[in-house]
Amino acid sequence: MNIPWWLIQNGLTVLALLPVVWILSWMFRYRPACQHWLWLLLLIKLVLPPLVQWPFSLVHFAAIAGVASQGDPHVRDASDDAASPAPTPAAPLASVSTAIPILQGVWLAGCVVAAFFAGRRVAATYRVLRESQRPPLELHETVLRIGRQFGKRRVVTRISRHVASPSVIALGPTVLLWPERLTAAVHDRRIEPILAHELAH
Numbered sequence: 001m002n003i004p005w006w007l008i009q010n011g012l013t014v015l016a017l018l019p020v021v022w023i024l025s026w027m028f029r030y031r032p033a034c035q036h037w038l039w040l041l042l043l044i045k046l047v048l049p050p051l052v053q054w055p056f057s058l059v060h061f062a063a064i065a066g067v068a069s070q071g072d073p074h075v076r077d078a079s080d081d082a083a084s085p086a087p088t089p090a091a092p093l094a095s096v097s098t099a100i101p102i103l104q105g106v107w108l109a110g111c112v113v114a115a116f117f118a119g120r121r122v123a124a125t126y127r128v129l130r131e132s133q134r135p136p137l138e139l140h141e142t143v144l145r146i147g148r149q150f151g152k153r154r155v156v157t158r159i160s161r162h163v164a165s166p167s168v169i170a171l172g173p174t175v176l177l178w179p180e181r182l183t184a185a186v187h188d189r190r191i192e193p194i195l196a197h198e199l200a201h
Helices: 003-027 032-047 058-069 078-083 090-130 137-149 180-187 189-199
Strands: 155-160 167-169 174-179
Touching: 003 032, 090 155, 090 174, 137 155, 137 174, 137 180, 137 189, 155 180, 167 189, 174 180, 174 189, 180 189
Parallel strands: 155 174
Antiparallel strands: 167 174
């Protein structure tokens, strides 16, 4: 199976599933984690190979287009046979076959570039986690209490000087990164909406 046709199949399938995901997202509008998983599954469906192969492909469409462009092969004129060369229905098929490897190469190159930059971001995130520190006890208990309200039984809180604002990392256990410069604010109850916002992700 060639990659362009694979992408077309997945694109059409995702378009068909979009209304379903929208409806489910509305039904779970107070459950942001469920909405996140719904859209994540749709994204995974878009990039993974199709589980069910369609019974036709780009090559079939090209062959049909080539035959249609030649007209009815049973209606021929004797003067046309003498004056014009024989039809070549394989020409569209050959052009598609030539373009497919090029498109596959471009698609694979884009995947490699995207994976490279994603890997750099993941590596940088792990470096930040390694250099982070344990939080004050009050912040730790507040995060656990708010996390239980979102159904998260285990949330790790870390203090980092490399982040400018609170953020959540989910490369394994859920980790809340709290900026070191905001450590003095852990006694202020106004940080609870901020923590709830981050944990809702």
